Amino acid sequence: MKISREDVLRVAELAHLGLSAEEIETYRDQLDGILSYIDKLKELDVTNIEPMAQVIYAQATPGAASHSELREDVVRPCDVSDAILSSAPDARKPFFRVPKVIDR
Amino acid sequence: MSAAPTWTIAGVRAALQARKISARELAGEFYARIERRNPELNAYLTLSPDRAYAQADRVDAAIARGDVLPPLAGVPIAIKDVISTQGIRTTCASKILETYVPPYDATAVERLDRAGAVFLGKTNCDEFAMGGSNENSAYGPVRNPSDPDRVPGGSSGGSAAAVAAGLAVAALGTDTGGSIRQPGSFCGIPGLMPTYGRVSRYGLIAFASSLDKIGPLAGSVADATTVLSVIAGHDENDSTSAPVPVPDYAAEIEKPVEGLRIGVPEDYFGAGLDAEVKQKVLSGIALLERLGCRRVPLRMPHTDYAIATYYILATAEASSNLARYDGVRYGLRVPGATLTETYRQTRERGFGPEVKCRIMLGTYALSAGYYDAYYLRAQSVRTLIARDFADAFQKVDAIVTPTAPTPAFRLGEKTSDPLQMYLADIYTVTGSLAGVPGISVPCGKTKGGLPVGMQIFGSHFNEGSVLQIAQAFEQAGGSTI
Numbered sequence: 001m002k003i004s005r006e007d008v009l010r011v012a013e014l015a016h017l018g019l020s021a022e023e024i025e026t027y028r029d030q031l032d033g034i035l036s037y038i039d040k041l042k043e044l045d046v047t048n049i050e051p052m053a054q055v056i057y058a059q060a061t062p063g064a065a066s067h068s069e070l071r072e073d074v075v076r077p078c079d080v081s082d083a084i085l086s087s088a089p090d091a092r093k094p095f096f097r098v099p100k101v102i103d104r
Numbered sequence: 105m106s107a108a109p110t111w112t113i114a115g116v117r118a119a120l121q122a123r124k125i126s127a128r129e130l131a132g133e134f135y136a137r138i139e140r141r142n143p144e145l146n147a148y149l150t151l152s153p154d155r156a157y158a159q160a161d162r163v164d165a166a167i168a169r170g171d172v173l174p175p176l177a178g179v180p181i182a183i184k185d186v187i188s189t190q191g192i193r194t195t196c197a198s199k200i201l202e203t204y205v206p207p208y209d210a211t212a213v214e215r216l217d218r219a220g221a222v223f224l225g226k227t228n229c230d231e232f233a234m235g236g237s238n239e240n241s242a243y244g245p246v247r248n249p250s251d252p253d254r255v256p257g258g259s260s261g262g263s264a265a266a267v268a269a270g271l272a273v274a275a276l277g278t279d280t281g282g283s284i285r286q287p288g289s290f291c292g293i294p295g296l297m298p299t300y301g302r303v304s305r306y307g308l309i310a311f312a313s314s315l316d317k318i319g320p321l322a323g324s325v326a327d328a329t330t331v332l333s334v335i336a337g338h339d340e341n342d343s344t345s346a347p348v349p350v351p352d353y354a355a356e357i358e359k360p361v362e363g364l365r366i367g368v369p370e371d372y373f374g375a376g377l378d379a380e381v382k383q384k385v386l387s388g389i390a391l392l393e394r395l396g397c398r399r400v401p402l403r404m405p406h407t408d409y410a411i412a413t414y415y416i417l418a419t420a421e422a423s424s425n426l427a428r429y430d431g432v433r434y435g436l437r438v439p440g441a442t443l444t445e446t447y448r449q450t451r452e453r454g455f456g457p458e459v460k461c462r463i464m465l466g467t468y469a470l471s472a473g474y475y476d477a478y479y480l481r482a483q484s485v486r487t488l489i490a491r492d493f494a495d496a497f498q499k500v501d502a503i504v505t506p507t508a509p510t511p512a513f514r515l516g517e518k519t520s521d522p523l524q525m526y527l528a529d530i531y532t533v534t535g536s537l538a539g540v541p542g543i544s545v546p547c548g549k550t551k552g553g554l555p556v557g558m559q560i561f562g563s564h565f566n567e568g569s570v571l572q573i574a575q576a577f578e579q580a581g582g583s584t585i
Contacts, residue, residue, distance in 0.1 A: 015467040018452030038412040051483030055539040083207035089437035
């Protein structure tokens with residue numbers, strides 16, 4: 001297997017995901033199957049192939065305006081704190097409340 | 105099967121203008137249909153009658169005043185539950201957002217609102233749009249109106265089923281790897297994925313930001329075109345929306361298709377393609393040839409690598425985007441002794457199995473020591489797949505393929521093996537990775553009565569060509585081929 005139990009636990013830790021004992025085994029099997037399939041990407045020679053970091057449309061469309069046109073950076077009113085805090089699980093205006101973080 | 109009349113956007117407009125029905129009465133008729141059919145189909149997660157009737161009353165008042173009506177006046181529309189709607193619960197079909205009510209409308213929603221649409225409610229989908237069958241919803245699967253033992257496709261399964269069953273005239277869906285086109289195919293209606301950047305994603309709850317698109321599902325190509333015309337165009341609230349002029353799509357779709365070059369890539373007709381689907385799509389291509397299109401054989405040699413590429417890139421982006429669900433600012437919180445424990449327990453309880461699987465896969469692909477082997481390599485292969493499309497569009501005006509390798513499969517048939525489910529996206533993810541527009545149009549039914557979809561890809565920002573071919577195909581009887 002490509003994926004060990006320790007790999008699963010390490011990734012779950014990185015992703016802040018709690019997993020049950022049963023889930024650890026399930027995800028180990030599933031990730032192993034998927035990553036084995038994904039290994040087919042190794043068949044291709046990608047030397048000198050630029051990774052596609054942007055879904056570029058300006059190049060694809062002659063005449064399209066340049067994407068580097070950024071909008072003016074102007075101050076606009078943004079009075080949304082009440083609306084936003086009203087969906088928080090625990091808020092005390094103007095803050096979100098969380099369990100204490102000092103004893104990690 | 106319901107015998108209720110089928111409404112089109114033009115039909116709604118004509119009936120309202122002739123005062124045969126009011127917008128309020130029409131909304132009421134749709135809610136009555138939903139009440140009858142939704143318990144079986146589970147297409148809607150949340151109904152929004154307060155907003156719908158307020159919108160309908162605005163339209164009725166405009167009619168009473170004799171105003172010129174906006175393009176979607178009084179048209180009952182459904183919205184996939186990953187798109188933000190002010191004051192209407194938006195869950196992403198996840199327990200982690202079970203009670204979340206957005207404080208604002210997505211731009212696409214706001215544009216529909218301004219165009220006079222009536223929002224019936226929010227449609228079911230795979231959790232965070234991750235899935236191809238709608239079975240990953242935390243609120244139960246959607247059933248296919250053609251056969252309730254089968255899936256409607258996914259992830260926009262609720263939107264597709266609602267339109268196909270006559271529970272909305274049109275719907276917004278989202279497409280990341282096939283999530284509009286494949287359910288359109290399974291439910292027998294047109295579904296359009298616009299070009300990356302064509303429709304603003306402001307207010308779309310993100311899954312994979314380099315791939316997510318909002319687009320329409322509707323009962324006809326003309327109706328999908330009308331919805332696209334309303335939602336397309338640059339939005340200063342979304343820096344990835346393109347400042348590219350929006351053509352008059354309604355005029356584009358009426359252009360003759362004679363002389364258009366239709367590329368048919370043999371890579372999309374190989375092993376794994378259901379024989380009946382293949383036969384229907386080849387008949388569909390023959391119909392396009394009879395309409396005067398010229399068939400051009402193609403090779404798109406990297407097609408076979410698209411699923412592997414997609415599932416690295418989409419999950420990597422998802423693992424980043426879904427980091428925001430931490431139980432602090434909105435949604436579910438499962439309190440733990442420490443903040444870290446709160447994160448872990450909230451996410452353990454709030455996310456379903458497929459979402460966790462994808463977060464794990466994406467986190468693994470981005471983690472130290474694996475980034476180059478997986479993520480960076482997948483980005484390079486994405487370039488190769490995009491080049492396949494760019495090369496093809498040097499020779500042809502559109503590319504025609506099956507939308508999905510099979511018709512709608514049975515509930516539970518693929519749930520135990522994520523990889524088998526992923527392979528159902530094999531013909532749709534290619535265009536998603538390239539960022540080009542694509543539509544699925546109905547292309548007959550199998551002997552068992554299941555809809556088949558034919559997919560048409562166009563080059564970047566050429567939704568007009570895609571819709572034009574789809575329209576000619578539909579008008580020539582493609583849906584009953």
